[in-house]
Amino acid sequence: MYRYDEFDQDFVNARVAEFSDQVDRRLAGEITEEQFRPLRLMNGVYLQLHAYMLRIAVPYGTLHPRQLRMLAHIARKYDKGYGHFTTRQNIQFNWPALSDVPAILADLASVEMHAIQTSGNCIRNVTADHFAGAAADEVADPRPYAEILRQWSSVHPEFSYLPRKFKIAVTGAERDRAAIKTHDIGLHLKKNAAGELGFAVYVGGGQGRTPMIAKKIRDFLPENELLSYCTAILRVYNLYGRRDNKYKARIKILVHETGADEFARQVEAEWEALKDTELKLPEADIRAIEAYFAPPKLVARPEGDETVRLARLDSRSFGEWLDQNVVTHRHPDYAAVTISLKGIGEAPGDASDSQMEAVADLAEKYGFDEIRVTHEQNLVLPHVARADLRAVYDALVEIDLATANAGLITDIIACPGLDYCALANARSIPVAQEISRRFASLERQREIGELKLKISGCINACGHHHVGHIGILGVEKKGAELYQVTLGGSGDENTSVGEIIGRGFGPEEITDAIETVVETYLRIRTDHSEKFLDAYRRVGAAPFKEALYGSEAKAA
């Protein structure tokens, strides 16, 4: 994985020193909150309901065990013994004292991490397919390009005060596990007919109060023009994006109002002046960054098939975990393992300090020193020999992280919601917990099959409810929590925005409503092979409305 060079390390160290001084001056009363607020936000420090919150970047979701161990240390020493992995492949700590933040950032810098650009109207952490470098279906590892974008966008003088925040996602496979069409820029790494690497470029996706699916503005951009083309997009946005209304300031609104064709024309015109300039990536530089992401040397472990076969006979629960949480690797003797942070009744995405340390141990012992954070709020060990799967499973059982529910209804995405977040209107975590408990039976979950349920506690949609097969949006109505249900959303290569099914449900009704939706699906599906999303796309909302609202739906 990428290692800081002297410039990176000097820059991060200098920023720690600078922000430490700013914190000291703030605590001494030498600078006001108005002056300090933008400075703290540039360094990932928010104020939530109970305390400050520190959001730490995990570039393209890739962690080294020593980094995960440091996160565990921070959780234990400065926070309350746990961290929250987010839908942006980041981690948040919910309880740090402002006076401790400089020490936390110094600890992070010692393992090549920081919290820079995790807030503010700048280019945020670049996200990527969490199976990058391991997936059997990928053209090439997207992370070198994400790293190039990270270096280019870090304190980029022209793009540090954009109209609004800006998110870029990269995938290297046809099957989109990075939800690129819900990002400001989505990059799909692919090969052209000549076998050269480049990108299909999507622009203007996003969720929030105005969900939009990104439009493809270029089918093939040569890899060496990545920065010139992104610069062209950002320049058009910086020039024409609205600054008068925060809710209309994202690039999705500009693309929508300009029209994708006209927007593409403007970008191409801007790009004419930028391509073949110093922004064109030298071949040697691309390959040098790529070398950091060279795959681990995976020795043949052909005994894996027999080991797995015997382990399956020995343990039914191992077999269930294998079927659900383990996916094919490009090397036949290896697999990528999803570590579910969605134990039944647990808060989605939370991990304790000791769990983080244990996962770091596993990555060192069995996983070639790599851990990934997924946008679905799970962890991944991307390279595990099939021969070691049983040992990994047994170790995960020990730390309560062996829940076999990846991609099932209890693998719920949920934002922190009103239990923590100053922006939230309703709670998310308790709703997720209750639904998780209701559908606790693995047999029942597997009968239901793939079902992505996503919950947001406000319209900002951090819980990605718009692209949940079932989405839940919490709102406040007459001082009480109310939950709107959307159906038919999807955040993959066939991205769709879910449709609101009808009036909302109170906190005591929402789990029953979800169960009604699920039971309706089970009744109408053609057979076991027709997934929830496919069934919804085939029949539409009508049977679900009928089941949820009965005669009320007919009257409407």
Place this chain on the structure above:
Amino acid sequence: MKILTANRLTDGEAVWFSTGQVWAETIDNAELAHDKADEERLEAIGKAAFLNNEVLDVELIDVQLVDGVIRPNRLREQIRASGPTNRNDLGKQARPAVPQAA
């Protein structure tokens, strides 16, 4: 009826302006504003404390007395006064004598 709340600068702890002219970590003894004049007085106190770099996110919030105990009207404020509802071991509710929000 309103009370004055904020978060403490040093650690972000939710606090309420309370009898004895202190910013307390619990809501129980928050000073009640019964009328417009009370509210204006509390607002002035909040503004001064903000300018004095003691607190931030200063706000007057609606409350009622339930059996003589202060209870915020909004769930958001009930959660601020107690802690996350999914983790009763965290926040003020984990300390002696602070009830859970929900």
